[in-house]
Amino acid sequence: MKRLLIGTALASIACAGMAGAETTIELQRFFGACDADFGNVTDVSQAVGECGIITALVNKFEADNPDIDVNVTTVEWPGYDQLNAQLASRAAPDVVSMHYSVISDYQTRGLLDPIDDVLAAQGMSADVFTDASLAGVTKEGATYGLPFDNWTMLFHVNMNMMQEAGLVGDDGAPILPASVEELYEQGMQFKEATGKPYLVQILANETAAYTRILYTFLQQQNADFFADPTAIKLTTPEATNVVEMLKKIYDEGLTTTDMDYPAAVSGFSNGAGGIAVNGTWLIGDYTAQSEAEGNALSGGYTVYPLPQLFEGRDSTYADGHGWVLPKKDRSEEQLEAIGKLFKFLAENDFHWARTGHLPAVKAVFEMEEFQSLPHRDNIAEIAQTGQSLPPEVLRQFAIQDILGEEIAAAVHGDKSVEDALATAEKRVNDLLANI
Secondary structure, three states: HHHHHHEEEEEHHHHHHHHHHHHEEEEEEEOOOOOEEEEEEEEHHHOOHHHHHHHHHHHHHHHHHOOOOEEEEEOOOOOHHHHHHHHOOOOOOOEEEEEEEHHHHHHHOOOOEEHHHHHHHOOOHHHHHHHHHHHHHHEEOOOOEEEEEEEEEEEEEHHHHHHHOOOEEOOEEOOOOOOOHHHHHHHHHHHHHHHOOOOOOOOOOHHHHHHHHHHOOOOOOOOOOOOOOOOOOOOOOOHHHHHHHHHHHHEEEEEOOOOOOHHHHHHHHOOOOOOEEEEHHHHHHHHHHOOOOOOOOOEEEEEEOOOOOOOOOOOOEOOOEEEEOOOOOOOHHHHHHHHHHHEEEEEEEHHEEEEEEEEOOOEEEEHHHOOHHHOOHHHHHHHEEEOOOOOOOOOOOHHHHHHHHHHHHHHHOOOOOOHHHHHHHHHHHHHOOOO
């Protein structure tokens, strides 16, 4: 009996030691909350949408690595105010989702740790990633985040309504504009045939979409509007062309006018207009809807890059998501666990690409599973035509807000186009001059 009690006690001590050896990673992300639907899903192939897939990926990683606990905190998009407060109070998470366009703001202030050693410890090399995604996380010769994707704004097309408007070709593809004038003509044709706006846009409460559209059409005109990364140039014919086009679309009733982001997403789903100007991340959700019966997209959805409306070059403004390490002390065990998580995410980049985002891992483009995903042929060119702002440009999210506000003022008629662009230029340059 005495031997049995001693053996039981030793076993209990061993078990307690094993439980105490569990390594915890604090991971903070946006992408929404969906535990009710996917909180227990470990078969990633059964998950859909950004939230569902990232939730299932973390679940699967924990199931495969029972000695690692990933404690997930979901923040309201984009979450940077919360991160700033956490950094100031020395309570930052271990891993944080971050847009490529924001990384420089934190890296230049010494608030991020490079991940090169973390990747190397797992036998990972940077050359597995696409040039576009790697460029988003590389600063001063070091890697400051795990590339996860590239994303951009797209034309999501309701083919049922386009057919009604007579804007489907003999090949079954939608007839999309190839110039500004064709945009107006096709928009009016659609409106007259369906009684609905041609475009579904996010014009209430959030104006960042206007900025991304501006960037795309400036790039198409070969406008080097950030030739100096510390000063933007917007009082130009090229910028005027874009904002005047956006204003005419609004004035002619060719777009929805009062939808915020959730309303625009659901509005397109419910047939509020023919083409939703929104991001890559919605491809998976809209495709799933089109494969179901009894809704506005049933059997009739496709997607394309924003059309080339201006003479110059085919270009689309692109950004991306990465995983960064806020500056903090971490144990060797935590760094190893983070490395395992990063390797797992890279190895499963195909599943993330099912959202519609372009893969960060080059090999995914060659996978038969990826090539067979709906509509990927239509947007594959963005891997070559996608272009971000120069990496030296700081405060890119703040700049988006400024430009969006001023463009919206011009579009709604509260300011002249010239005044709005001049004010936007001054506000941005004042911001950059005071960093």
